[in-house]
Amino acid sequence: MNGKRNDMKHNTLIFLLGFFMLQFACSPDFEPVDYGHDACAHCRMTIMDKRYAAELITPKGKAYKFDDAICMLQYMSANQVSPDSRLLIADHSDATHPFIDARKAIYLHNPSFKTPMNGNYAAFASEKAAVPLKDNLEQKLLHWEDLTRINP
Structure with missing residues (x-):
């Protein structure tokens, strides 16, 4: 009975760790613009001017x-x-x-x-x-x- 309880705690811990890691992995982070290379998602022009991006x-x-x-x-x-x-x-x-x-x-x-x-x-x-x-x-x-x- 004690072994089942430890397995259950272990599985719960693994689930919680995986859940939190997934949450952090999907957080919306800023992706720097590669000026002169990245294209605008709307007009497809190359993004050049740092003042307006x-x-x-x-x-x-x-x-x-x-x-x-x-x-x-x-x-x-x-x-x-x-x-x-x-x-x-x-x-x-x-x-x-x-x-x-x-x-x-x-x-x-x-x-x-x-x-x-x-x-x-x-x-x-x-x-x-x-x-x-x-x-x-x-x-x-x-x-x-x-x-x-x-x-x-």
């Missing part, structure tokens, strides 16, 4: 890369995208252009932002980072919800 990561961890916010919005409009997907976009104000949460980013729209698909939106990690350009360009600050209301 974007990425959508599904809950299962599949990454879709885009050359700008407009392509990501068009892709989302044309495809069934889980609301739990991660949306990331390059921070225009940081010279290294790290990816930030697109839903929390602040956006400016101006023709001076020469984006690949002519959407002319630039993303910023905070209002503080966007305000100098906002004032200079005489533009208002936008949020992700504002971008989703446009018809790309």
Whole structure:
């Protein structure tokens, strides 16, 4: 009887370890863009400009890369995208252009932002980072919800 109990504990432990390992293996992680090589998932143009790149990561961890916010919005409009997907976009104000949460980013729209698909939106990690350009360009600050209301 004691042997069955130990086997049951052992099997439960193996199951739990396997379950948690599978959970971590499927976590939606950022996949760096290989500029000059990766193609936009929507328009198929080669992603070149680090200032405007974007990425959508599904809950299962599949990454879709885009050359700008407009392509990501068009892709989302044309495809069934889980609301739990991660949306990331390059921070225009940081010279290294790290990816930030697109839903929390602040956006400016101006023709001076020469984006690949002519959407002319630039993303910023905070209002503080966007305000100098906002004032200079005489533009208002936008949020992700504002971008989703446009018809790309």
